[in-house]
Amino acid sequence: MAICTVHTTPSLSMPNTHLHQRQVIFFTSARRNQFFRGQNRAFTVSCSADAKTVVIGLAADSGCGKSTFMRRLTSVFGGAAEPPKGGNPDSNTLISDTTTVICLDDYHSLDRTGRKEKGVTALDPRANDFDLMYEQVKALKEGKAVDKPIYNHVTGLLDPPEVIQPPKILVIEGLHPMFDERVRDLLDFSIYLDISNEVKFAWKIQRDMAERGHSLESIKASIEARKPDFDAFIDPQKKYADAVIEVLPTQLIPGDNEGKVLRVRLIQKEGLKHFSPVYLFDEGSTISWIPCGRKLTCSYPGIKFAYGPETYFSNEVSVLEMDGQFDRLDELIYVESHLSNLSSKFYGEVTQQMLKHSDFPGSNNGTGLFQTIIGLKIRDLYEQIVAERATATAEAAKV
Amino acid sequence: MAASLSGMTTLSTPRPVRLLNISNLYPSPSQVRLLPCGARRCTRLVVRSTPSEIANKVSESIKNAEETCADDPKAGECVAAWDEVEELSAAASHARDKNKGKDPLEEYCKDNPETNECRTYED
Numbered sequence: 001m002a003i004c005t006v007h008t009t010p011s012l013s014m015p016n017t018h019l020h021q022r023q024v025i026f027f028t029s030a031r032r033n034q035f036f037r038g039q040n041r042a043f044t045v046s047c048s049a050d051a052k053t054v055v056i057g058l059a060a061d062s063g064c065g066k067s068t069f070m071r072r073l074t075s076v077f078g079g080a081a082e083p084p085k086g087g088n089p090d091s092n093t094l095i096s097d098t099t100t101v102i103c104l105d106d107y108h109s110l111d112r113t114g115r116k117e118k119g120v121t122a123l124d125p126r127a128n129d130f131d132l133m134y135e136q137v138k139a140l141k142e143g144k145a146v147d148k149p150i151y152n153h154v155t156g157l158l159d160p161p162e163v164i165q166p167p168k169i170l171v172i173e174g175l176h177p178m179f180d181e182r183v184r185d186l187l188d189f190s191i192y193l194d195i196s197n198e199v200k201f202a203w204k205i206q207r208d209m210a211e212r213g214h215s216l217e218s219i220k221a222s223i224e225a226r227k228p229d230f231d232a233f234i235d236p237q238k239k240y241a242d243a244v245i246e247v248l249p250t251q252l253i254p255g256d257n258e259g260k261v262l263r264v265r266l267i268q269k270e271g272l273k274h275f276s277p278v279y280l281f282d283e284g285s286t287i288s289w290i291p292c293g294r295k296l297t298c299s300y301p302g303i304k305f306a307y308g309p310e311t312y313f314s315n316e317v318s319v320l321e322m323d324g325q326f327d328r329l330d331e332l333i334y335v336e337s338h339l340s341n342l343s344s345k346f347y348g349e350v351t352q353q354m355l356k357h358s359d360f361p362g363s364n365n366g367t368g369l370f371q372t373i374i375g376l377k378i379r380d381l382y383e384q385i386v387a388e389r390a391t392a393t394a395e396a397a398k399v
Numbered sequence: 400m401a402a403s404l405s406g407m408t409t410l411s412t413p414r415p416v417r418l419l420n421i422s423n424l425y426p427s428p429s430q431v432r433l434l435p436c437g438a439r440r441c442t443r444l445v446v447r448s449t450p451s452e453i454a455n456k457v458s459e460s461i462k463n464a465e466e467t468c469a470d471d472p473k474a475g476e477c478v479a480a481w482d483e484v485e486e487l488s489a490a491a492s493h494a495r496d497k498n499k500g501k502d503p504l505e506e507y508c509k510d511n512p513e514t515n516e517c518r519t520y521e522d
Contacts, residue, residue: 062489067496112483119475121482153490154453156483207492211449213458218484221468225481 052389053141054382055170055186057177059237060193061200061230066173068360069193069371073171074099076353076375087162090152100167104174105151107133112156123175123229130180137186140166169382178237189275189381191374192241196248197223202259239313242269243377245370252301252323261301263323264366266373270309270316274381277318278341278373280307284318289338296334299327303335322366329355335369342373343380350376449491450498457487 060066074081074096081094081101092103108122109129120127136146143166150159178184178192195203201223208214238244244267250256251263268277280287286308292298303324310319320339326332329351336342336350344350353372354363362368449457464480471477508517 062485067493112486116476116479116483119479121479122486123482153486153493154456156486204488208488211457211488211491212454213461214488218461218465221464222481222484222488225468225472225478226485229478229482 052143053166053168053170054188054385055137055141055172056378057184057187057190058171058173058193059175059177059191059234059241060173061175061195061226061234066193068362069191070094070101070171070173071360072353072357072368072371073375073378074101075356076372076379077169084162088150088152088159090154090159091150091162092153093148093150093162093164095167098167099169099171100164101171101173102148102164103151104128104133104172104176105153106149108151108158111151111158121226121229123226123233125176125179125233128176130176130183134180134182134186136164137170137172137183140164140170141186142166169378175234176237178240179233184240188385189243189378190241192238192244194235194238194244194246196246198249198257199247199259199262202257206259239315242272242275243267243374244312245367245374247367250301250323252304261323261325262362262365262367263321264370265319265321266366266370267310267312268318268320269312270318274384275377276341276343278320278339278377279318280305280320280339283340284309291331291334291338296331298324298331301325303331305335320370322369324365326364326369332369339373343376449495453487453491453494457484457491460484460487 058066058069060069070081074094077096077098079096079098081096081099083089083091084093084095092106094101105122107129108127110118110120110127115122115127118126122128132149136148139146145163145165147161148164149161151157152159172183172187177187178190184190201220204219204223205216208219209216244265246265246267248263248265249259250261253261266278268275270277277283280289287306289305289307290302291305292302301324303322303326305323306319306321308319310317312319326335332351332354333348336344336348339350342350350369350372353375354368357363357368360368362371460480460483464477464484467474467480468477504516508514511517
C-alpha cells in the first residue's frame with residue numbers, strides 16, 4: 001500500500017514522518033482551476049513506499065558515464081528525470097516520478113577555493129563531509145525529507161540547500177558512495193564503473209578536444225595528476241560493489257587505440273538476496289560465444305561474448321563479457337534472445353530500451369547493453385523488496 | 400486552421416502555429432562548423448558550442464594549472480589545479496549536452512512572446 005502525501009513545494013507543511021501504513025490521503029482537486037500556465041505553483045503529490053526507500057549507489061570517476069547511466073536507469077523506471085522545478089538552476093539533483101538522483105558532490109565540505117588552498121582534490125575524503133552524507137541518506141531511507149546542500153559546479157561554491165523529498169528509489173551517484181562504511185551499509189545495491197586508463201584517455205580526448213584551451217598534453221596532464229588520488233581513494237571501492245562494469249580496449253582489433261570498439265565486462269556478485277546474475281546458456285559454466293555465423297551476419301570487427309564464474313577480490317562472481325559493436329537491430333535482438341535472467345518484462349525489452357536512447361554514447365556496444373540490463377535488474381530488485389515489505393506488514397497486521 | 404496550411408492533412412488536435420522569421424533563428428558564426436566538403440556535397444553542421452562563461456573558465460583554469468605545475472608537478476596545489484580543470488571540463492561537457500536539446504525558437508519566444516514569430520494561433 002502506498003502513502004501519498006501532499007505538500008506545496010518547497011515547504012514542508014505536511015509532516016510525512018507520522019503517516020503509517022493504513023492512512024491514505026485523498027486530495028480533492030477543488031483548486032485545480034487556479035493553476036495558471038507559466039506559474040509553477042504546483043501542489044506535488046508524492047507517493048512514497050511504505051516503510052523505506054530503496055537506495056542504489058553508483059560510483060565512477062569524473063567523465064566516465066555516470067550521467068548516461070543515470071538517464072538509462074531513470075528511463076527504465078519510466079518518466080524523464082529533470083532538475084527540481086523552481087529551484088536552483090545549477091542543482092545537480094534529478095527527479096522523476098519514481099526516482100531521485102543525488103550527486104554526492106553536494107556533500108563537499110570544501111569548495112573550490114578551499115580545496116585549492118589546502119592543495120586537495122575533490123577525490124580526497126578530506127574534501128567531503130561523510131557524516132552529513134550518512135545522516136541525510138539514512139533520513140531519506142527512513143522516509144524523511146532533508147535539506148541537502150548544493151555544490152555549484154560552475155562557480156565552485158556551496159549554494160544554499162534545497163529540500164529533497166524521500167522518493168521510492170534513491171540513487172546516489174558520485175566519487176565516494178561506497179567509501180564510508182556506514183553509507184555502504186545503507187545501500188541496497190551498488191554499482192562501480194571501472195574504466196581502464198586507455199579508454200578513459202580516449203573518452204576524455206573526445207570530450208575535451210573541442211574545448212578551447214585544451215590540448216592533448218593538458219588532457220594527459222590532468223589525468224596523470226589525478227591518478228594517485230584516484231587509485232588511493234576511488235578505485236578501492238570496486239571490491240564492495242555488487243556489480244562492476246569494466247570497460248577495456250577491444251581484443252578484436254590488434255593495436256587499436258581509438259577506443260571506439262570496446263570490450264565490456266559485467267562482473268556480478270553471486271549470493272545476493274535480490275539479485276540473480278545474467279547468464280549465457282548455462283548458469284555456472286564457462287561459455288565463449290560468437291553469434292556471427294550462418295544465422296547472423298555481422299560487419300567487421302563482429303561481436304564476441306564470454307561468460308563464466310570467476311573470483312573478484314575474494315568474492316564469487318559471474319562475469320558476462322561482450323567485445324565488439326552492434327551494427328543492426330537484429331544483432332541486438334538475436335543477442336538478447338540468447339541471454340537468460342535478464343529480468344525483462346517482455347521479449348525484446350532490452351532492445352527497446354537501447355533503441356529509445358540510440359543517441360546516447362555506448363548504445364552500440366557493451367556499455368549501453370550492460371547499463372540497460374543493470375537497470376532492469378534494479379527494477380526487479382526494487383519490486384522484490386517492495387513485495388517483501390508488503391508481505392511483512394501483512395503478516396504483522398494479521399498478528 | 401487546418402485549411403490555411405495548404406497541402407497538410409487535417410490535424411486531429413489543433414496546435415498553436417508560429418510564423419517563422421528565419422533571421423532571428425540562424426545561429427551565430429561561433430556555433431556553426433563547416434565540415435570539409437566531400438566529393439559529393441558540403442554539409443553544414445551546427446554545433447552547439449560551450450556557453451562562453453564556462454569555456455572561459457576552462458581555458459583560464461588550464462593556464463593556471465600549467466603555471467602552478469611549472470615549479471613542482473607533485474605538489475598538492477598542482478594536483479588540485481588539474482582537478483579543477485577536470486571539474487570545469489566536465490561542467491562544460493554537461494552544459495553542451497543540455498544545450499543540445501534546446502530549440503532556439505522556443506528559447507527566444509520565452510522571453511519575447513509578443514513578437515511576430517511567437518504569436519500563437521489557437522482555434
